[in-house]
Amino acid sequence: MDEFDFIVVGTGSAGAVLANRLSEHDNVRVLALEAGSRSIPADVAENVAKPANWGRVQHSSVDWEYRSVPQPGLNGRITNEPRGRMPGGSSNLYIMMHIRGHRSDYDTWAYAGCPGWAFEDVLPYFKKLEDQDDDSPLAGRGGPLSCVSARNLNPNPTSEVFLRAAEELGFPRTQDFNGPQMEGAGWHHVNIRNGRRHSTAAAYLEPALARQNLTLADGAQATRLLLKGTRCAGIEYVREGQVKIAMAGREVIVCAGAIESPKLLMISGIGPSAHLHQHNIPVQVDLPGVGETSTTMSWCRSSASHRGMSRRRMATFPKPRSSTSRSPAGSGRTCRWPSCMPIRWGRCPMRW
Numbered sequence: 418m419d420e421f422d423f424i425v426v427g428t429g430s431a432g433a434v435l436a437n438r439l440s441e442h443d444n445v446r447v448l449a450l451e452a453g454s455r456s457i458p459a460d461v462a463e464n465v466a467k468p469a470n471w472g473r474v475q476h477s478s479v480d481w482e483y484r485s486v487p488q489p490g491l492n493g494r495i496t497n498e499p500r501g502r503m504p505g506g507s508s509n510l511y512i513m514m515h516i517r518g519h520r521s522d523y524d525t526w527a528y529a530g531c532p533g534w535a536f537e538d539v540l541p542y543f544k545k546l547e548d549q550d551d552d553s554p555l556a557g558r559g560g561p562l563s564c565v566s567a568r569n570l571n572p573n574p575t576s577e578v579f580l581r582a583a584e585e586l587g588f589p590r591t592q593d594f595n596g597p598q599m600e601g602a603g604w605h606h607v608n609i610r611n612g613r614r615h616s617t618a619a620a621y622l623e624p625a626l627a628r629q630n631l632t633l634a635d636g637a638q639a640t641r642l643l644l645k646g647t648r649c650a651g652i653e654y655v656r657e658g659q660v661k662i663a664m665a666g667r668e669v670i671v672c673a674g675a676i677e678s679p680k681l682l683m684i685s686g687i688g689p690s691a692h693l694h695q696h697n698i699p700v701q702v703d704l705p706g707v708g709e710t711s712t713t714m715s716w717c718r719s720s721a722s723h724r725g726m727s728r729r730r731m732a733t734f735p736k737p738r739s740s741t742s743r744s745p746a747g748s749g750r751t752c753r754w755p756s757c758m759p760i761r762w763g764r765c766p767m768r769w
């Protein structure tokens with residue numbers, strides 16, 4: 418049995434940051450537990466790193482490949498739910514759009530009783546993590562995570578035409594989706610550095626692994642939270658077929674993602690008692706709400722096509738002059754550029 422001060426379960430977008438920040442204090446010992454492995458096949462690693470290949474990471478060995486139950490709100494459809502399974506978690510397969518979220522989301526949380534979560538409270542932390550090249554007063558500079566505007570990354574001309582079409586239809590041009598005007602169409606900021614995906618593994622975890630007080634256990638899946646009374650004091654996990662235990666003198670921090678975190682709580686007996694009884698799980702803490710009210714994005718593919726126009730020709734595409742201009746139509750190439758997604762998806766409640 419190993420002992421640490423902090424145990425971080427999951428080294429995804431959240432866990433990698435926590436493992437880094439906690440281990441900055443050299444008087445604390447931190448264990449970061451990750452179900453996925455650090456060693457992945459070279460072709461998968463290349464698809465993770467190459468922004469244009471983001472779609473190929475799904476259904477690969479680093480995707481948990483969840484499937485939903487039939488969704489009443491989607492006419493009974495079952496949805497694919499990709500999630501990253503390697504250090505860096507879903508930051509290895511997300512589409513790299515750097516979105517802080519709307520100011521009103523945070524302010525609503527604070528209003529609903531979460532002190533410290535109003536937008537003005539969290540803004541310094543967003544700035545702290547960002548390395549932006551914008552000169553906006555809201556932008557963070559010099560942080561670990563690269564955050565560049567897609568408009569500066571040799572943008573796809575088809576996307577620019579799309580944005581002009583949106584303007585023509587009366588949608589405002591948004592200069593910065595993390596700025597004051599989120600609604601509209603525009604270029605996103607993306608987490609890319611030197612043409613490669615900048616995951617939280619690269620930005621936070623890998624640099625921190627040089628520290629003596631941070632231990633990464635990869636290929637190690639947490640199977641149970643160990644409680645002393647109603648306090649979580651340690652973790653049971655499986656690594657290389659062996660059941661192991663690690664104890665935390667101070668805290669166990671569960672950041673296993675929106676699906677695995679509530680699952681880990683529930684298989685540990687923390688959740689709505691009636692639901693746990695249904696699955697013969699002994700109740701440790703009756704906690705209504707765990708595993709419920711999940712909200713996620715719905716995926717829909719959009720594609721644009723044009724009549725055999727070259728990329729160079731597209732770059733010279735004139736700005737539409739009137740609202741009656743025809744959209745480019747007919748057979749042609751489909752645009753799959755990472756910066757070609759200026760639309761935000763709607764969120765819908767999901768059941769598992």
Ligand SMILES: Cc1cc2nc3c(=O)[nH]c(=O)nc-3n(C[C@H](O)[C@H](O)[C@H](O)COP(=O)(O)OP(=O)(O)OC[C@H]3O[C@@H](n4cnc5c(N)ncnc54)[C@H](O)[C@@H]3O)c2cc1C
Nearest residue numbers: 427429430431452502506507511512513514639673674677
């Ligand atoms: C396809 C896709 C595209 C997206 N695009 C964007 C985007 O462009 N912009 C944006 O802002 N957001 C995007 N998101 C959302 C974003 O990726 C997630 O919100 C974010 O990564 C979640 O971070 P997390 O730390 O909660 O979980 P994750 O990053 O998923 O990390 C969880 C980690 O825990 C590990 N784990 C799970 N269970 C266990 C266990 N029992 N024991 C040990 N380890 C465990 C996992 O392997 C994983 O590494 C996208 C998501 C997806 C799936």
